[in-house]
Amino acid sequence: MTARDLEPEALRARRQTAGRVGFAMGCVAAIVAAGINFARAPRPITLGVGLLIVLVAALNIPLGIAVGLLGERFSRRAER
DSSP: OOTTTSOHHHHHHHHHHHHHHHHHHHHHHHHHHHHHHHHHSOSSOOHHHHHHHHHHHHTHHHHHHHHHHHHHHHHSOOOO
């Protein structure tokens, strides 16, 4: 099954689902990363350090979406 074999609606639905799952994975990874970084940050935590931790953790969200979309692409059957 390739992208050409799927109906446009089916392909769109697969990509939409993969993007949503990737977004969820990215959010979970961001929460875990923020928690780890807040636990390891030197005390007292200033506003700048807290903001930096949150922004760096938020970078996991687009990475999660990208991993989800790549997984969708690689999980399609090869053309025979």
